Amino acid sequence: MEQIPDSAPFISDLLSTAAGLKVMVTSRAVLHLYGEHEFDVPPLEVCPPDHASSPDYVSQFPAVHLFVERARAVNPAFQITEDNTATVARICARLDGLPLAIELAAVRTKVLPLPMILQRLAGGTGQSLTFLRSTAHNVLQRHQTLHDTLDWSYELLDLRQQCLFRRLSVFLGGWTLHSALTIAAAEDQATTLDDLLEQMEALIDHSLVKRMSLEERPLDENPEPRFHLLETIREYALGQLGACGEREDIQRRHATHYLALAERVEPNLSGREQVRAVSMLVREQDNLRAALAWAIEHDEVEIAQRMCGALGRFWEARTQFQEAHRWIDAALKMTQEIPPAVRAKLLMAASRITLWEIEYEHSRELAQEALVLYEAVGDMAGKTWAMFHIGDTWHMQGEYTLATGYLEESLLLQREQKNWHSYAFTLSRLGAMATLQGDFPQAWTYLSEALTLQREYSEPGLLNVTLVYLGVLALTQGDLIQSSTYMREGLLLAQQTGNRYMLAIDLIAFGCLLGTIREPSYAARVCSGAEALFESLNTALPAAYRPLYDAYLGSLKSQVDETTWEKWWTEGKALSQEEMSALALTASEATGL
Template sequence: MLARSRLVTLTGPPGVGKTRLALRVARQIHRGFPDGVWWVDLAPLSDGALLTHTVMDTLGITDRLAHRPAGALAEPLGTRRLLLILDNCEHLLDETALLVDGLLGAAPRLRILITSRQVLGAAGEHVLTVPPLSLPDPEEPPTVAAAEHHDAVRLFTARAARAAPGFTVQPGNVAAVTALCRRLDGIPLAIELAAVRLRTLSPERILALLDTRFDVLAEGERDGTHRHHALRAAIGWSHELCTPDERRLWARLSVFAGGFDLRAAEEVCSDADLPERAVFPALAALLEKSVLCRKEAGRRVRYQMLETLHAYGRERLHQHGERGVLRRRHRDYYQRSAARANVEWMSPNQVSWLSWLHEEWANVRAALGYCATEPGEASSAVGMATALRYYWIAAGAVREGGHWLSTALHLHPEPDSTRARALWADSHFALLRGDIRGAEARLAECRALAERLGDAEAGAYATQFTGLAALMRADFRGAVRLLREALDRHDRSHAGRINDIWLALYHLTLANALCGDIPAAVRAGRECLDLCAERSAELSRSYALWALGFARWSQGDADAAAGLIEDALRAKRSLGDPWGIGLCLETLAWTAAAQHRPVRAARLLGASAARWQSFGAAQPTLGLLVANHRRCVAAIRHALGERTFDTSFDQGRRLSVQQAVEYALHDRVDVAPPAPATTSS
């Protein structure tokens, strides 16, 4: 269907295998999509306003730019041939339909595959109802040969053999196995939950227990469909066969969004009724019973529940009256983690925290959502959102950070230090989005509050980000004065301030360089670099190296600048920093032009242009880079001529990220040399 239609929706009841089918389709046709097949699980997402951010995060598209979110996603997809799978959309139908309509209109080579219990109702949607697995005919005598022709029996047998090695369908059990598969209506999830019980029960005993469960459902849930009853019976029966600790943990684990690790489970789910020492045995038992699945995440192990089992756990948590308590414990855990990540950002743990927060992002969102919806939690929302600032910036999620900070400001109108903190933090994100006027309005309110309250911390931050606003307005001398003042006002002994001291030094390096005060720029850059080295903060160090390189380039020392920026690029390659890689490729093009290497410069400009396009921009968007970019383009066009420039630029643009970095560092890449320029007489 995807060959004929750009939008296909797989629909059907829960547990029927929509996700399984979507992933199988992806494996079979992925070669037809040179830009990849991308899977986005929407089950953990409760706020439709963050749908676009979630898709962008999966695709690796940053939102640092001043676009509307949908535009920031549509532009980079414009010419890419990829398949986007949006899984579990039923709770976000309107938002998904709106997003899909915009993306298909903007990206003519895009294909989208949806899984949902309901159709979207979007224009051009082709719907495929996913049927249950094939079942033996109840009118036919059950034989092993006939049974093994049917998908439901084959799945039961495969899963049963995992649970009870050596299990096979035999003449003695074929009647019970086929009856069991029919009783479960061929629903894959229900069959898997039943099959795992063969560790301790026979097929006949499982069938008898399920029949009892169906009788209960028939009395208590008369409005449900038969297939829904089949799945509910299997899940409810699996739940009843768990120990009290396992049932309690199943319910409590439903508070997590998108998965969790053992440490989170122990801290959030344990109490007097479920001691911490009992969590792991119960978790291991749920894993054995296929209630949980295990996933490797680097060196970490994470656990997850299928959405249907997750929803069942939520029902039980609500019935036990524990939902409010568990949501607060969940928020507290991720709030503590965010605060610790902020304190340890300038440390050897910087990259580990970046990875951890990325893996846990669905849970962090859920914790922020709790702060935003529960009365009296606005102060916690501000604290958590400001603690996550550097993660949002490093991950390219500036617009989402602004969303949460703006929400916190709306929730906390009281003129106190909490609001002052939210104002300066939100101004930072407004500046990163290019909204200088909006940032300056927030900063004016922050300064007034700081003066009225005698809040020295808020005053220092207001000064710092007013300095950044001046830098972005090209008032370089004003920026230098304000950034120096902010550094004097910051309390350097405070662990939570070191991140912003580093940021002020980084911006001071750029401002001094743009003023032409190279000695001051180098001093600030070296102090910035020393701070990173002292704390082994590698991501921050890569930006300090780039800033020093920029200062040397501004001085006219292209060789020294290239060496520093190449060092930064090596670090960014190992750290996986796509925005920083684009920045390095751009400025290495300038140094190549200054070194009279115009073909290299044109190729690097093409490579950087591809990176900027992936962020939704055609050229560098930081205002202070635009003039240098344009001068570089003009110089190498003049040196090469239009035809050779265009050929070299296109060669660079076609490079993958890895190829572009290899070329930038070693001048090695498999590209044909540009044809010599020709002239007509």
């Protein structure tokens, strides 16, 4: 209907003349008449590519069904098979389930193999929009290519709406109204939130922008409403942004905005606000990745290094060690001169990630380099952090004398700075080392004080660490009831936060406990699954804890024959995280501990 000029007044006149008349209109844009009811026609449902298990399963999805139907119209021999199932699913997902795009892509099967079609669509260069073309004589001109269809929709917008639409293409994974106002309308100081709302509403009315569904939570816990462009539409808008010569400027604004967000949220990544802070960054992670990629590609050293430094604790909390390593390595290779404090924070982020990957010496070298920079600029908090971390590398390596010197010195500085969050974690590490060295009374003293402070000041991840230490300490002293209590709380925390590293640590300790109180099969299955989880994270149990773990596991393994143990061990490797956790929790409940 949108192609008929002045259709809305005509329909309004009809409705006012004939009281019982109802009009059903199909259009890309709403008519804005009083009493109008909108029914959105969503894209066709697509099969998530990672769930493309079989032709029968994938063929149930409407997007795939349409693709197959139109492919057979030009190529009767076309079949969906085990070999091409995943490719078809990816093509339909890449095209956002848009019927016209799927039909145009299916036509290409007449001359191109599916992998080549997917490759052309996945480039993200805008070529896919002209690649999707129909030569049918009875198809409207604007429907012969996806680019023509979007051109037609774009021309229906006024100049301000066109400007906003193309600028929104820099966002990946959606945006909030605040972000859109900051980035897409930044140079026009007269633009207000009300102006933006009006323009955004127009883009939604023209079926160009989609609003993401809000989670069902209490209002004060809901994030800001978010909006997004389908990927094919975003690709078109990005092409328009480049054609207008605005792309570099808007992408710079985007990177600067998300750097500011990362640095604003960073202080809350440690402490009791961590869960909320991590959730906020998770929602924006695609935008953060886009900003980082742009900064590295355009040699914007300070933006890249500051952002990596700010996101270090976020990547740790999400156990995204390998991704963090890629970004940080790229940022470290950028050689332009930057402020020493920025470089020091980046080095500490690199050191932390490297420690998780069990590269003790390299981690220590990075922290020592950061320590020199912190001392040079007189940053006592940074110096304390670096000293703790150097001690932590020695602790993980099992060099307790060297570790104690650094950790005790950092403990004094943390107390002076009233940094109770870090002070508690340092106590926790000292308590762990006391346990490993057999000084159980000192271990209880350190860990009890740490637990009290962490319940008040710390994020769930660090509290979880101390609970595991206390569980292991109780186990070594034969207090199985207390050990089970600590370990259950720790495992539930790991499940709640989604921290896969701590989940693996919890399960390793829980497996040894269950092997002791139940039977060796529990230890074999749970510990095997935990080690597989470590491997998936490109990490392992720290060297300092390996002798104690090996001693427990060796004792349990000696109680059964090799074949039986290997059978249990293999079964454990096949368990999911949820299955391992359920096994451990259920088994501990069954003991009555």
